[in-house]
Every structure is written in C-alpha cells, then in structure tokens.
Amino acid sequence: MSDAFAYEWRRITTLRSTWWLSIGAVVLGVGLTFLVAMALRLSGAEMVAEAMSADDSLIVLEMLTTQFSNFDPMFYLVAYIVAIIGIFSWGHEYRHGMIRATLTAVPQRRAVWTAKYAVAAGWTATVVLVTCLLSFAVAALWLAGLGLDVDLPALAAAVVRRMGYTVLLTWVVMSLTVLVRNQTFALVVMYLWPMAIETVVKGIFTIPGLSEHRELTRFLPFNAGGRIMQREPSADAVFGDPLNAVGGLVVFGLFAAVLMVLALALFERRDA
Amino acid sequence: MAVIEARGLGKSYGGKPAVTDLSFDVRPGTVTGFLGPNGAGKSTTMRLMLGLDRGAGSTTFDGRPFDTIRQPMREVGALLEAKPFHPTRTARNHLRVLAAGHRIPDRRVDEVLGLVGLSEVARKKPSTFSMGMGQRLGLAAALLGDPHTLILDEPANGLDPQGIRWMRDLLKRLASEGRSVLVSSHLLSEMALMADELVVLGRGRLITHGPVAELTGRSAGNRVLVRTPQARELASLVGARLAGTGSVQATDDGEVSVTGLSAQEVGDLAFEHRIRVHGLTAQQASLEDVFLELTGGDEEFRARGAGHHEGGRA
Numbered sequence: 001m002s003d004a005f006a007y008e009w010r011r012i013t014t015l016r017s018t019w020w021l022s023i024g025a026v027v028l029g030v031g032l033t034f035l036v037a038m039a040l041r042l043s044g045a046e047m048v049a050e051a052m053s054a055d056d057s058l059i060v061l062e063m064l065t066t067q068f069s070n071f072d073p074m075f076y077l078v079a080y081i082v083a084i085i086g087i088f089s090w091g092h093e094y095r096h097g098m099i100r101a102t103l104t105a106v107p108q109r110r111a112v113w114t115a116k117y118a119v120a121a122g123w124t125a126t127v128v129l130v131t132c133l134l135s136f137a138v139a140a141l142w143l144a145g146l147g148l149d150v151d152l153p154a155l156a157a158a159v160v161r162r163m164g165y166t167v168l169l170t171w172v173v174m175s176l177t178v179l180v181r182n183q184t185f186a187l188v189v190m191y192l193w194p195m196a197i198e199t200v201v202k203g204i205f206t207i208p209g210l211s212e213h214r215e216l217t218r219f220l221p222f223n224a225g226g227r228i229m230q231r232e233p234s235a236d237a238v239f240g241d242p243l244n245a246v247g248g249l250v251v252f253g254l255f256a257a258v259l260m261v262l263a264l265a266l267f268e269r270r271d272a
Numbered sequence: 273m274a275v276i277e278a279r280g281l282g283k284s285y286g287g288k289p290a291v292t293d294l295s296f297d298v299r300p301g302t303v304t305g306f307l308g309p310n311g312a313g314k315s316t317t318m319r320l321m322l323g324l325d326r327g328a329g330s331t332t333f334d335g336r337p338f339d340t341i342r343q344p345m346r347e348v349g350a351l352l353e354a355k356p357f358h359p360t361r362t363a364r365n366h367l368r369v370l371a372a373g374h375r376i377p378d379r380r381v382d383e384v385l386g387l388v389g390l391s392e393v394a395r396k397k398p399s400t401f402s403m404g405m406g407q408r409l410g411l412a413a414a415l416l417g418d419p420h421t422l423i424l425d426e427p428a429n430g431l432d433p434q435g436i437r438w439m440r441d442l443l444k445r446l447a448s449e450g451r452s453v454l455v456s457s458h459l460l461s462e463m464a465l466m467a468d469e470l471v472v473l474g475r476g477r478l479i480t481h482g483p484v485a486e487l488t489g490r491s492a493g494n495r496v497l498v499r500t501p502q503a504r505e506l507a508s509l510v511g512a513r514l515a516g517t518g519s520v521q522a523t524d525d526g527e528v529s530v531t532g533l534s535a536q537e538v539g540d541l542a543f544e545h546r547i548r549v550h551g552l553t554a555q556q557a558s559l560e561d562v563f564l565e566l567t568g569g570d571e572e573f574r575a576r577g578a579g580h581h582e583g584g585r586a
Binding site: 010 | 341
C-alpha cells in the first residue's frame with residue numbers, strides 16, 4: 001500500500017494543474033476575505049462591532065474565515081475549485097492513457113484506488129485549512145481592535161466542517177470520473193448538479209400535488225451536503241427539515257460512499 | 273531468471289472472441305517474437321498477461337501472477353502503447369512518478385534516460401516528442417527497474433533505422449544477459465534478425481510456437497532450384513524419390529524447383545543419373561514466407577484489390 005501512496009503522491013505533485021488549482025483556490029479565498037474585511041473596516045464597522053453579540057461576532061468571523069459559505073445558498077467556492085484536483089486524479093489516467101502505466105507500476109487495483117482517494121482527500125483538506133487559516137489571519141488584522149468576540153473552538157469546528165465537506169465533494173466527483181471515465185463530464189456534473197439539477201427538482205416540488213412532499217428535497221445530496229456548513233437556526237434535528245449538520249453529513253456521506261463503492265467495483269472489473 | 277507461462281488466455285469483446293485459449297511459454301535468455309496479422313490479438317494478449325484487461329486464463333512470471341508481485345517494475349518491464357504519459361509532465365518527472373512506487377532513486381531515472389538517448393530532452397514535455405521519442409521514453413520506463421522480463425508491444429514503431437538497430441542490439445544484449453524478452457512487431461525483417469523463438473497468432477488463436485530456425489526450416493518456402501537442360505528428366509527422377517513427401521516443378525526454360533530434398537540430395541541424384549547441372553541453389557524461406565504461410569487467411573482486416581477477390585467474382 002505504501003508503494004501506491006508514494007506513486008500517487010509524486011503523481012499529483014508533479015502536475016502543474018495541482019499547484020495552480022491549489023494556489024488559485026487559496027489566493028481567491030483569501031483575496032475575497034481581504035477585500036470584504038477591508039470594506040467592512042473602511043465603512044465604519046467600529047459602530048457595528050460595538051453593538052455586536054458574541055453570536056453575531058462568530059457569524060462575521062466564520063463568514064470571513066470560510067469564504068461566506070455559512071449561508072444557504074452560498075457555494076463553498078474553494079471546495080469547488082480544489083475538487084477539480086480529484087477529477088484530474090482519475091481523469092488524466094483515462095484521458096492520456098496513463099492508467100496502463102499506473103497499473104503496470106502498481107498492479108494492485110484496490111491499493112491504487114485507496115491511494116488516490118486518500119491523497120486527494122489529504123491534499124484538498126490541506127488547501128481548505130490553509131485558505132481558512134490565512135483568511136482568518138487577514139480578517140483578524142483588518143478587524144483588530146473592534147472588540148469582536150473570537151470563539152476559536154467554534155471557528156475551528158467551522159473549518160473542520162469545510163474540510164469534511166470538501167473531502168466528500170472531492171470523493172463524489174472522483175467517483176463520477178471513474179464511473180464515466182470522462183473528466184469533462186465529471187467537471188460539468190459537479191457544477192450542474194447542485195446549481196441546476198437540484199434547483200429544478202426543488203422547483204418541481206413547488207407544483208400543486210407535489211408541494212406537500214417538498215420536504216423530501218432536503219435529501220437531495222448536494223442540498224444535504226451544504227447543510228454540513230450552513231448556519232440554519234431552525235435545523236434542530238438530524239433528519240429534520242432542514243437537516244442539521246450531522247444529517248447533512250450522513251446524507252452526503254452516504255451518497256459519496258455509494259458512488260465510491262460503485263467506482264471501486266467498476267475499477268476492479270473493467271479493462272484498464 | 274524468469275519464465276513466463278501463459279495458460280488458457282481468452283478475451284471477447286461484445287461476444288466476438290479476440291483471444292481464445294492461448295498458451296505459450298517464454299524462456300529466459302531468449303527474444304521471443306510475438307507475430308500475427310492486424311487484429312490477431314497480440315496487444316490484447318499482452319494486456320491480459322499483465323492483468324490490465326480482464327479475461328480468462330492466467331499468466332505467471334516465475335510462478336507468480338503479475339498483480340501479486342510487489343514492485344513489479346523491478347521484475348517485469350512493459351511497453352504497451354506509444355505515448356502513455358501526461359503531455360505536460362516532463363519526461364524525467366514521468367519516470368520519477370513510476371520510480372516513486374518502487375523507491376527507485378532519481379539517479380536510475382537519469383541513467384535510463386541516457387540509455388535510451390533522451391538525456392537532452394529529459395526536462396521537456398513529451399507533448400513535443402515525436403513518436404520515436406515517445407517509444408524511447410516508454411522503453412526507458414520499461415527498463416527503469418532493471419527487470420529480468422520485458423514485454424514490449426511494437427517497440428520499433430516510429431523509430432528511425434538507426435533507432436531500430438539500436439533497439440534490436442539492446443534487446444539482444446538484454447536477452448543474452450539471461451532476461452526473458454517478449455516483443456511484438458510487424459517488422460518481420462527486424463524480427464528475423466532479433467528473435468530466437470516465435471509465437472504466431474491468427475484470429476486470437478495460437479498457430480505455432482517454436483524456435484525461428486525450426487519454423488523456417490519446415491517452411492514450404494525452403495526449396496532447391498536447379499538449372500539443367502534435362503529439366504523434365506530430373507523432375508521425373510526427383511518425383512520418384514520424393515514419393516509424395518515434397519514437390520517438384522519443371523519449367524520449359526530449364527529450371528526445376530524442388531521442396532522436400534536438400535541441395536546435396538538433388539545434386540547427388542543428378543550425378544547418379546548423368547544429368548548435366550548448370551546451377552544448384554538452396555533457397556532459404558524467409559520469416560516473411562513463414563509468416564504468410566502460417567497466417568494465410570487469418571487477417572482480420574483484408575484490403576480489396578489485387579490478389580483478393582470476393583467469392584464468385586474472381
């Protein structure tokens with residue numbers, strides 16, 4: 001197994017796309033935080049901050065640390081950028097015929113599969129962590145002296161939730177890439193599914209006759225995945241409507257797990 | 273040194289058999305040529321041997337299936353297709369990726385790049401490489417772990433004449449060191465110069481398997497040509513001697529073509545019967561003769577045109 005990890009680590013780190021996607025995600029995430037934090041400071045945030053409760057302070061700092069992903073329907077942009085690394089980890093194998101070279105170097109398919117998912121998870125989670133830490137630092141600098149209440153454990157938990165969401169998203173799109181062996185398809189689905197398909201499905205459930213079942217749409221996988229991160233005061237039960245963070249993790253996690261198992265089964269059965 | 277044992281290999285695509293119950297061995301210290309017409313199943317067989325394609329049968333390398341070998345590039349090197357690399361990763365980094373899974377040091381990467389003549393372009397992207405350079409990089413990958421077994425699918429594709437000669441010498445040298453080398457090629461003249469043994473496929477089935485000398489020795493292309501003013505008389509004598517085990521043909525311009533007897537036997541026969549002989553030539557069958565003889569009618573893709581007519585329209 002360690003051979004497969006060594007192979008995958010060097011494979012991912014010798015691709016320029018890995019670096020520019022990672023650096024791009026960090027720069028974009030931190031840059032966005034920088035601009036908004038600067039705007040807050042320069043627009044007289046002192047007045048606002050003085051009147052802020054601890055909970056409001058946490059909302060502002062979480063928003064700045066996690067690139068505004070704590071409110072529905074904001075997408076966690078960093079996740080949607082770095083997950084492309086996961087798509088490429090399988091997509092390049094099939095697009096450039098590298099899969100045969102890979103499997104003659106490491107013929108144990110399950111080891112190759114495991115290494116790919118683990119390395120991609122580690123890499124994308126690290127990029128999220130770095131982005132959040134730098135964003136927090138930038139926010140802290142701009143908002144220094146405003147008297148905001150900094151709840152570090154709560155902020156750390158928010159960052160961990162983003163890391164978890166990003167890993168699951170990456171695993172989902174990696175699995176889609178294995179299933180169809182086409183990275184362009186996986187890339188399109190990653191954006192189209194949450195932004196268009198689930199929105200259309202939600203729209204359909206507003207039609208009379210279906211509207212009484214509208215609460216079922218909370219189980220749509222990307223909708224559920226978003227609940228891992230989003231703040232929703234009314235989400236007070238795991239599988240309530242809306243789902244709380246744990247419910248979102250269970251639904252999106254199961255969705256990812258099913259796709260991963262299918263991907264493994266096909267990867268082991270198919271010709272390379 | 274490794275023996276490759278392929279047993280009962282089989283593979284179908286959409287119900288159409290590509291390889292059927294194929295078994296053969298590759299011995300250490302030999303270059304074994306893998307021959308067959310287009311679509312005969314050579315590439316499929318090589319992929320089956322390495323577990324890349326899923327199908328029937330098994331292949332062992334020193335008694336072990338490929339996918340049970342830890343760090344297999346140290347034991348089996350493979351070149352299966354041209355340009356199997358990411359176009360924007362440098363040639364050196366491509367090899368470093370393969371090396372990483374086997375803890376092979378970077379100095380070995382530089383060594384094999386030098387061996388295949390790619391040192392000067394080591395830090396260039398393979399997307400700029402010609403097909404020949406791509407083949408050299410593929411060969412470098414196959415040699416990376418200094419394996420005792422090599423499986424190479426059409427390695428001469430895209431190489432210039434110097435490159436082909438270099439590759440031939442390299443493979444012969446590697447075999448002479450005791451390694452097992454299985455190499456497919458369409459270049460029969462190259463195979464004739466390089467291969468010690470042959471595995472010949474037709475429509476996914478084994479046609480024959482054995483030493484090159486043995487296969488060419490029993491070809492109908494081996495004949496004795498005699499120039500004599502008494503052609504019909506000699507043909508009649510030879511026919512009586514052969515008694516149906518060979519063939520003899522006489523032409524009006526004084527030439528007799530004999531198969532089934534050696535030049536010495538034909539010469540002695542003419543001398544015994546006081547037949548004047550003006551010329552006696554032993555014609556050795558070429559590998560091409562043998563190949564065409566063995567695979568006649570087994571082409572998967574046959575061009576229409578001279579020599580090939582559809583039934584009833586000839």
